[in-house]
Amino acid sequence: MSRIRLQGLTRRFGQVTAVDDVWLDVADGEFLVLLGPSGCGKSTLLRMIAGLLEPSGGRVLLDDADITHAPPQRRNLAMVFQGYALYPHLSVARNIGFPLRARRLPKAVVRAKVAEVAAMVELTGLLDRRPRELSGGQRQRVALARALVRDPGAFLMDEPLSNLDAKLRATTRAEIAALHRRLGATVVYVTHDQVEAMTMATRIVLLNEGRVEQTGTPAEVYDEPASVFVARFLGSPPMNLLDATLHAAGSDLVARAPDVEVALGLDGAGLPDRAVTLGVRPEHLGFAPRGNAPFRAEVMSVENLGGEEVAHCRVGSAQVSVRGARPLGVAPGDRVGLSARPGHLHLFDAGSGRRLVWRPAGVQATTV
Ligand SMILES: Nc1ncnc2c1ncn2[C@@H]1O[C@H](COP(=O)(O)OP(=O)(O)OP(=O)(O)O)[C@@H](O)[C@H]1O
Ligand SMILES: [Mg+2]
Numbered sequence: 043m044s045r046i047r048l049q050g051l052t053r054r055f056g057q058v059t060a061v062d063d064v065w066l067d068v069a070d071g072e073f074l075v076l077l078g079p080s081g082c083g084k085s086t087l088l089r090m091i092a093g094l095l096e097p098s099g100g101r102v103l104l105d106d107a108d109i110t111h112a113p114p115q116r117r118n119l120a121m122v123f124q125g126y127a128l129y130p131h132l133s134v135a136r137n138i139g140f141p142l143r144a145r146r147l148p149k150a151v152v153r154a155k156v157a158e159v160a161a162m163v164e165l166t167g168l169l170d171r172r173p174r175e176l177s178g179g180q181r182q183r184v185a186l187a188r189a190l191v192r193d194p195g196a197f198l199m200d201e202p203l204s205n206l207d208a209k210l211r212a213t214t215r216a217e218i219a220a221l222h223r224r225l226g227a228t229v230v231y232v233t234h235d236q237v238e239a240m241t242m243a244t245r246i247v248l249l250n251e252g253r254v255e256q257t258g259t260p261a262e263v264y265d266e267p268a269s270v271f272v273a274r275f276l277g278s279p280p281m282n283l284l285d286a287t288l289h290a291a292g293s294d295l296v297a298r299a300p301d302v303e304v305a306l307g308l309d310g311a312g313l314p315d316r317a318v319t320l321g322v323r324p325e326h327l328g329f330a331p332r333g334n335a336p337f338r339a340e341v342m343s344v345e346n347l348g349g350e351e352v353a354h355c356r357v358g359s360a361q362v363s364v365r366g367a368r369p370l371g372v373a374p375g376d377r378v379g380l381s382a383r384p385g386h387l388h389l390f391d392a393g394s395g396r397r398l399v400w401r402p403a404g405v406q407a408t409t410v
Pocket of ligand 2: 084085086
């Protein structure tokens with residue numbers, strides 16, 4: 043398996059910069075997920091790695107070779123697309139063996155390799171069928187098998203699960219993750235689905251308008267989002283965000299907003315006031331006696347998710363959701379207090395949206 047390095051990779055389409063100076067190092071055996079909203083440049087980036095699209099600038103390295111301008115068939119990378127792109131008139135076996143026959147390998151070798159890969163993705167009993175005689179999940183596995191059979195340096199996958207139903211998506215997700223662990227394969231996987239990213243990735247790259255917004259393990263990007271953009275993108279419902287002012291009250295640093303006065307557990311003596319965005323995840327808020335609770339809220343509605351409930355509340359003029367085990371024990375119209383542990387509060391710069399971190403010298407914005 044291989045290591046992939048992107049150095050300043052850029053792609054423009056006329057006035058649009060779809061991918062903007064991306065630097066990434068995908069380690070051997072890593073499952074890297076490119077995550078971001080529609081139009082952020084995920085497919086464009088993957089297609090440049092695959093060699094299907096010429097970069098406007100920058101380089102692509104596979105191990106130590108510069109493959110920026112190499113044709114796709116010379117890259118030893120296998121791409122799995124959203125639509126599977128199976129040949130409808132060929133059997134499953136011939137679909138899987140196609141890349142090997144194209145290389146003119148002996149029939150016996152092709153047959154043995156197809157059987158081996160088919161067993162790996164549990165298609166052994168289906169080798170004589172045509173694609174139209176398969177379910178969506180089985181077709182997906184044929185597409186995977188056709189990529190596997192080539193023994194590529196790395197797999198590139200662009201939303202491979204997007205046309206499966208929810209249940210099949212969950213099982214195929216687990217299959218791909220298990221296959222990755224078993225093969226130790228290098229995978230670059232594109233999705234806009236945060237659940238896929240959180241469950242499959244060893245590392246997530248969040249893209250925003252062609253630029254890398256944050257790179258980290260699923261836990262890192264969820265627990266310490268580098269910006270308001272990342273905080274909003276991950277989590278369901280997403281992180282609650284409130285316009286607030288940081289204010290030094292004695293030696294305590296507090297964040298203030300309408301109906302909010304929350305101590306941050308940090309020493310803020312002498313700091314000037316500063317405009318911030320205060321963030322707290324719905325699952326980190328709990329109900330508390332209203333008296334001197336840090337957040338004073340009115341419950342607007344309660345959603346039943348089965349095992350959990352989400353209460354949608356109003357705090358000042360902001361919307362705040364609270365998620366917890368069902369029943370939450372509140373009803374629309376209730377006036378309640380909310381609290382959170384200081385470690386679960388996030389601060390972002392009001393202007394740049396970047397995460398603020400506490401340093402002895404004061405509160406500083408992180409840089410990318
Ligand atoms: N061939 C093209 N010509 C012109 N603009 C393009 C072309 N391909 C992509 N773009 C633009 O580049 C940007 C990134 O597109 P891209 O397909 O990479 O997004 P994406 O992140 O894969 O989105 P999605 O999640 O919807 O698939 C978009 O603004 C898109 O309109
Ligand atoms: Mg795309």
